[in-house]
Each structure stands twice: as structure tokens, then as C-alpha cells.
Amino acid sequence: MVKITDVARRAGVSPSTVSYALSGKRPISDETKRRVEAAIRELGYRPHAGARALASSRSNVLALVIPLRAGIHVPVVMQFAVSVVTSARRHDHDVLLLTQEEGEDGLRRVADAALVDALIVMDVQLRDPRLPLLRSLDRPSVMIGFPLESEGLTCVDLDFKAAGELCVERLAGLGHRVVALVGSPPEVYVRGTAFAQRVVQGFTAAAHRSALASSVHPCEATPAAARRLAERLLREHPALTGVVVHNEAVLEPLIDAFEQLGLRVPADLSVTAICPDETAAALRVPVTSVALPSAELGERAVELLMQKLTGTAVPQETLLAPHLTERASTAPRLA
């Protein structure tokens, strides 16, 4: 194994000079730097990660905790993970993969062992049991998703309020005057100020601004509930021509139900959704949707961690702007 003393000897300098040439933490003359770099190249030197971590108390490794729960959309997780790895590499860091399964112990383990410098936790729940742990850890962390109480932590997520607005604005732009939001199951709203609520806020505010008639309908995540809701919507809002769906599970059954009830999508009814792109695109009628920007999310999470690692203060909450992709489920309102 080639070590720093080998490089130093070859370059005719001391080991500390090699270290400084590499880290840039002290000024080194161009001439010396050149010689050091040449020696490194010629010998194929690669600093020993463990030795480095021990001496500098920095492992240059980030932990990434990925969720396993059923109902999680796998490609989204994967895309996020890849983005985290790619971004981390740009900052000269590597990524250690942990599964949710290991739970809090896993987090504590890698943090206390100084195996990682910082942590990224996906799929944060409203009352996530890992919150107190993350607060108590002496390493920075970033959470994907917003818990109820994020005091002292750092969270990133899609701006669901803006996503709700965007969907409505699109429908309004197409001339629709009566819109409805098909939301998450009722219990999601009961739990508190969550992303589901934010969608409602955005939806309602934007409908108001555009002077649309609007209504909000939580919906159980079952095809039967979707069908009942479709019937009710037609009955109670006969002029309805625009629907925003924030409930992956009922998206397809809902559209089916509407069509069985005689409405064509998008000719008679325009549908937009907030859901993973893959879901929206794979439907029989590809749905115009606002996607979870997983790649951007991963990048931002890493960026925030890097700042925290350098001691820079970062905002407690970061909201990413939504982007809407036009697909086959939206059309201008027929006169």
C-alpha cells in the first residue's frame, strides 16, 4: 500500500506538506504542489479512508435511510437514492445505505461509531419516532418530508401548497369553472398540519383567486369509495369539469368510474393529479400531473447537509417548486 510518507519521500517534502497540498488548508507553493501531484500520480496514492477519518474526525460518508413500507413507490425512492449518491460524490462524499428496518438503532450506530458525518432520512412520518434521536445526535441530518414538529431539524419536501395551486391554475387556464379536489383519506387530515392539508390550502386559495367554484372531498383509498365519490360529484356538482386528485390509490378507479358514468376524459372532464410521474404516465389515460421531484429533492438534501457540515446555518424548512407535466387527461373546456 502506498502511503503519504511514500509520496512525501518521492516529492522530496514532508508528509505534512503532502497533506496540506491535498487539503489546501495551508498555502503551498505551486512548484511543491506540482511535485506532490506528480508523485501521487506516479505512485497511485490513495489516502486511507480510516486513517483520515480517525485523524480528522470526518469520514466523508453520508447515511441514507430508505423506506421499506408497502405503498412506497419504488422508482421514486430509487431515483432519490441515485440523486443523493451523485450529489454526494460531487462533494467528495460517499453514501452508506441503511434500511428503515434497522430503525433508530441503525441511526445511532452509524452516527456514534463516526461511520458517517451526517444523515438523510426519507419518508418521515408526522410523529416520527426518530425525531428526538435526530435532535440528540451530534451529527447534522436532513429529513425528506415534514413531521408535525420540525423544531431544530431540517426538512425538505415538495411545496404541496404550490402543487395544489398549480393544478387549479392549469385547469383555470383551460377554461374550467367548476373544480373539485379528491384528497387523501379523512384520517390523514385529522392527523394535523401535513402535506395533505397544504394541498387543500393551495387548491382552495387558487380556486378563489381564479373565481372558480370549488369543493374538497377526502376519499378512502378503495375503488369502491372512488366510485361512490364519482357518483356523488356528478350528482352534487353537475357543472363539474375539472378534478384534482391527490390520492394515488384512487386515481385509476376514479377515472374508470367517471367514464362508466358517461364522462369522457378529457373531453368532458379534465383530470390533474399530484403523484409520481410513473404512476401518472402508466395509466390507461396518462394523467397531467405534478410529480414528486425526487432527483431535485436528493440534490437539495445533500446540499443542505454540506452546508450544515461547514457550519453554515440553513433554513429549517425547504420547499421545492412543483412542476406540472401535461398529459392526455386535460383539455380545454368545451364551450
Place this chain on the structure above:
Amino acid sequence: MVKITDVARRAGVSPSTVSYALSGKRPISDETKRRVEAAIRELGYRPHAGARALASSRSNVLALVIPLRAGIHVPVVMQFAVSVVTSARRHDHDVLLLTQEEGEDGLRRVADAALVDALIVMDVQLRDPRLPLLRSLDRPSVMIGFPLESEGLTCVDLDFKAAGELCVERLAGLGHRVVALVGSPPEVYVRGTAFAQRVVQGFTAAAHRSALASSVHPCEATPAAARRLAERLLREHPALTGVVVHNEAVLEPLIDAFEQLGLRVPADLSVTAICPDETAAALRVPVTSVALPSAELGERAVELLMQKLTGTAVPQETLLAPHLTERASTAPRLA
């Protein structure tokens, strides 16, 4: 930070004794061991990963390289990754995630820096440019998939020959007498002794054993090619009632084509496939299939690495037994 000397003091022993009590590399009396464990618990001691890696030249971390190519089935990769992490943890190892994108440099980097003890490389190609690198690295590795030339390396994969056999045997068991294999595009076979060839071997051998009339048909990965092939099969093999498909891309178009030609699946034609479970299950007609056992694959890969790390010799090639899942595309042959 709690260190080994703190534990030693508290337990009334020397640091080396604590180390030995932890590693079991030298005999320690039960009494001492108890005191050490108590001290560890009371102080919340956790060995510093970097220090440990430096002193022992073992990081207890495995590298996992995941593919990014289009056409890779994401859930399969994810399942595999989770399985690797879980298995690694059982052996007290962690997993560092690398993307294919980093390529050979990434492998060399983490290996030379002693950041990882061993590597798992997914999605190995027939003439993978990483092969010579893996051979030259001083760390053990396991590849998922078989390259043309695996001399000196360790590979794991589904036993594609047995998979081909299994499909045929199932069809034979259902009474089918004339079967066809719809295979990968021709160029795949030209490249050499690969998994595609093994499927053919298994298919042919099993058909022979069961005294079935059989034929093999490579097929381009386009719907048009699938349609042409369907027509040809019906023309040239009018008695055909069983098809084995080893070509994800044409699975759906092929079934569509058969049905458009007046054959009902499974009433007139039974179809089995070798493809990811998710693909098989998501089709309009869920297809009876042999899946890639990704979880088992991950586990085996880790197990093999652990053996190699302890210096145990392992087989160069490990083949996993295929499992067939019955779905809606197979039925007994009508008299």
C-alpha cells in the same frame, strides 16, 4: 466521546482486554467479560469505525454498485439492494452505495482507499470492462450475472438453464405437446455462452425429455417483430399450445398478437415467461413466470463475500434454483 480506555478504566481492565472481550480473538474469563459488557452498556460505548479500520485494516463495509441503464427493472434492483443491506447487517457489515455511473474509477477509489472490504457488482455484462479491474483489486468481489469469461472471479445468478426446463416441464405437466421458445434478440445469442443460451439449452433438453415437439425463435425487442413471430408460429406450428417467453419486451405484444389472431390465453394457448415478477403480474393477462430471485441473490452474494473475506474458497459460479409462479396465462391443454 466514549473510548475504549474509558471502558477499560470502568471495568478495571486494560484496553487490550476490552478489545479482546469484544472480538473474542483471545480467551477472556466470563467474569471479566461480564464487567466489560456492563461498562460498555453503562457508558454507551461504540468503537470508532475509523480507528478500527485503521488498526485492523477492515472497514466492515461492502460496496454495492447498482446499475442505472435504461431497461433495468427498478423494483428488482431495489429488492436486491435491500436484501444486500439486510444480509450484510447480519454479518456486522454496512453497505456503501455506488452507481454504475462512477464506473471503474469508483470501484478503484473505494477499494484503494480501504473504504470497503469487498464489492458486489450488479448487472454484469458479457464483456464487462470492470472484469480486469475486479481481478486486479486486492479485495474480494462478487458479480451478479455471468460474463463471458469469469475465470478468477465469483458470479451468482439465476440458473437460467433450470428456469428454461422448469417452464417446459410446467407446460408438459399441463398436457401440452407442442411448445416454442420465444427468446432474446438474435445478437444476444451471437455474443456467446450467456444466460440466453442457457435458457435455450434448458428448454430444449426438457422438451426432449418430455418428448415434446419444440422450436426456438429469437425475437427482436419490438412489437412489430412480436406480431410477425406470432403469425409465423401459428402458420408453421399449427398444433402449438405452449409458449415460453424469455424476452420481457415482447411479452405483452406477443400475447396481444396471439389474441388478435384468434387464440385465447390460456384457453387455446398457455404462456410462461422468465421475467421479473412485477412485469409478469402487471400484464393484462398475468403471466405464469419464473422470476429473478433478487432477494435470494443478494443474500447469496453477501454470504459468498463473507466467506471470501475469511479466506474460505468459494465456487466460481453459483446458480440459484428457479421458482415458478402460477398465474392466469397457463391452463391444461384441451383434449
Place this chain on the structure above:
DNA sequence: TTCCTCCGTCGAAGCGCTTCGACGTCACGC
């Protein structure tokens, strides 16, 4: 009893790197 062996433990020497303080040199200002 004596000798040898094995068991259980200790002390010390690193593992390869970073970092701190120190030191010589040179340029500049007064």
C-alpha cells in the same frame, strides 16, 4: 517436586493520516 503448557491479562507499538506550533525566508514599511 519440577517443568512445561495453557489460560487470561497487560503494556506498548503501531495502523496512516491531520494538525498544531515552530522556524527560516523574504518583502515591505518606516
Place this chain on the structure above:
DNA sequence: GCGTGACGTCGAAGCGCTTCGACGGAGGAA
């Protein structure tokens, strides 16, 4: 001309752990 920084480099001291050799004591063999 001399003090004063800033610059560029060096030496040495760890970072926290493992591991090697050594050693005292107990037990068995001779």
C-alpha cells in the same frame, strides 16, 4: 537597517483501536 508579517515548510504529537509479545499463575505430566 531593522522590525514585522505573511508565506511555505517541517517535525512531532496524537486520533482510537488492534495486535503482538510477554508474563504470572494454575494445573497436569513426569
